[in-house]
Amino acid sequence: MQTDYVAVVGGLNLDLAGLCGSVYREKDSNIGDIKINVGGVGQNIAQNLTRLDVPTYLITVYGDDHFGKILAEECKKENINLEYAEELPGHASSTYLYVTNEKGDMVTAINDMKIVNNITPEFLAKRIDFINNASICVIDGNISRESIEWLANNCTVPIFVDPVSIAKADRFENVLDKLDTFKPNELEAQLLTGVEIVDKDSAILAAQKLNEKGVKNVFISMGAQGILCSRNGEVDIVPTIAEKIISANGAGDCSMATITWAAFYYKNALPLKDVGQLTQAAASLTLESEKAVSPELSIKNVINRAKKFMEVV
DSSP, X not given: OOSSOEEEESOOEEEEEEEEOSOOOTTSOOOEEEEEEEEOHHHHHHHHHHHTTOOEEEEOEEESSXXXXXXXXXHHHTTEEOTTOEEETTOOOOEEEEEEOTTSOEEEEEEEOGGGGGOOHHHHHTTHHHHTTSSEXXXXXXXXXXXXXXHHHHOOSOEEEEOOSHHHHGGXXXXXXXXXXXXXXXXXXXXXXXXXXXSHHHHHHHHHHHHHTTOSEEEXXXXXXXXXXXXXXXXXXXXXXXXXXXXXXXXXXXXXXXXXXXXXXXTTOSOHHHHHHHHHHHHHHHHTSSSSSOTTOOHHHHHHHXXXXXXXX
């Protein structure tokens, strides 16, 4: 067993992606490509981490169906350790269907993630010693509020969080003071702070309010405007550098993984702005890929891209 690793608690899905061609028409049959990939926010974060050479354990559940076999095999190929995950007999594996428009932006999605409800406090209690021996615990917002709050109150290592969606962001409202790092988008940050984010100044105010609520490091994804980074009164907005956008799906997961990798790899020694620059460099690789996890993601490629902003030692 690794003695220096990251534990990711979250979802493992089979993703069915409909990628539209040059024209998208709502309520119509659109020409494009259909892809099948292993996904889920937790898995995406874990896969990005392994591509960045971080030993990673995914603590999740999956079914004993055909999809579950595919998921387990693909995780093995990607060096994602499932030793502390659990295959549940008689359960359907989590499945996610999404469609993007001609710009690569998601226009609709359906998720069948009922199996994730089995990640309960009891499930986590059996694994808490292992989680607390990790360097970092990453939580995705797909698990229940009850499980999130139990984990936040029993985890002794730094907790990094991707809230996943507006519908799930409020699951963290009672434990913000337990979080080391939080990466919401503008709408999720708005929900948790009450600050309507309409420009740079209001985004900064929202980030500072999250800091005041106890979150040490705040990274607000702002789409085409980049990422806002806030810590101890220090605030920076780092722009995006993607040269072309094929699909935005997975870019946020890549950002979460890169923030985690920077803390793990550089032992929390990097300046805040440098973390944001590395994050945007990594996210640009995902934006330029049709896959939720870019095959081009590596430490070397991230650092080379980040040199557009800075020199990384």
